[in-house]
Amino acid sequence: MIEYDNIEDPNEWIEEAISKKHIKYYEYEHFSNIEKIGFGAFGKVYRANWRNKEQYLALKSFFNHDKATTKEIVEELKL
Structure with missing residues (x-):
């Protein structure tokens, strides 16, 4: 089980969540029709098709x- 509280290493938390299949991991090369739709304090948001779906x-x-x-990413994923 992944410990969600008191995360010391957020990168390790993300890697563990991916390996335990709590988070799906997609290769960037499989996305198409990438279009910028917004931005925020931490970066940009895009929409895209995956594997031409x-x-x-x-x-x-x-x-x-x-x-x-990375800690902010983990907090968002926990939601």
Whole structure:
């Protein structure tokens, strides 16, 4: 079980969540029709098709990928 409280290393938390299949991981090369739809304090948001499917997914690009940003990603994923 992944410990959600008191996360010391957010990168390790994300890697563990991916390996335990709590989070799906997609290769960037499988996305198409990438279109910027917004931005925020941490980065930009895009919508894109995955493997040429009709369904859109959201992609996020971060301005700075540091420990604080990674912690914010973990907090968002916990929601």
